[in-house]
Amino acid sequence: MKEGHSSADGAPNTVHRLRALVVELHLLAAEFARINNLHPTDLRALICLLDAERCGRAATPTWLREQLHLNSASVTALIDRLDKSGYVKRVRDEKDRRRVRIDVTPAAVELGWTFFGPVITHATAATEKYGSRDRRAIDTFLEDMLGAVDAAKASRAPDTTRR
Template structure:
């Protein structure tokens, strides 16, 4: 199993079914060689390291911008939508984040108080507002989150077309594992 720890540092094993499920009650693995099992655990460990690195990066961005996770998700959506020439309304933000209109109003109040967004009359619907990210927030996001995204893009661009296809299929299959089975719901 891949181990990334400092000498003498205790490490909790998170993905090795040999240690976590020795009786194969959940993870059937008797058909796998030791080499295959080590490779599978290596992929799961690499995914865990990626999730942790992503979590730390997101946390650093939130702290730097003094924002919560939902606020950052809203800003990312606003920046992307504005780049695509879309007029973003509070309703669109609420739908994107899966929150109520009251929660959206509070979110926009926070973002406006922090000088991250502005509210203006909608250009074609006088009953609605257009929400825009301020230039300063756009610049800060571009320098932090944007640069990180560019580095990830470069990594993916370095893959061959068949490798990108395999990675895409892998992530789509992994996404399916996050959907509840009928057995999980019962």
């Protein structure tokens, strides 16, 4: 057990452990961004785009803007940087030629797997020790935690600053 963690059962302990996991994942992502000369926002964009590809979702600049809560000009500059780095390419939608998709390149997929593959492999192995009922409970818990964050954000005063 890590120093500073109590073995006492309870919601505060669970929330603190979840926070510790989030901090560790954030530090890992920051290390990846530093090693690969990526701005943190560019890394978040790549993660969104890789997740979209994995789910079979077409990613557009508008969709990415909504995911990252950025303005259109910032998203255009971000896509330009990722395109110049060889991590994404703009592709015209075959059904609607006015629409542009943002596709991740094999180089981006390889880069992500090279760094995060071991984490994903170990995390997958860790979850396999749980039965399907426990995994459903974990999934429900994680969805509830995302909902709690959304509720906390919604209860704050509106942000009047522009991005």
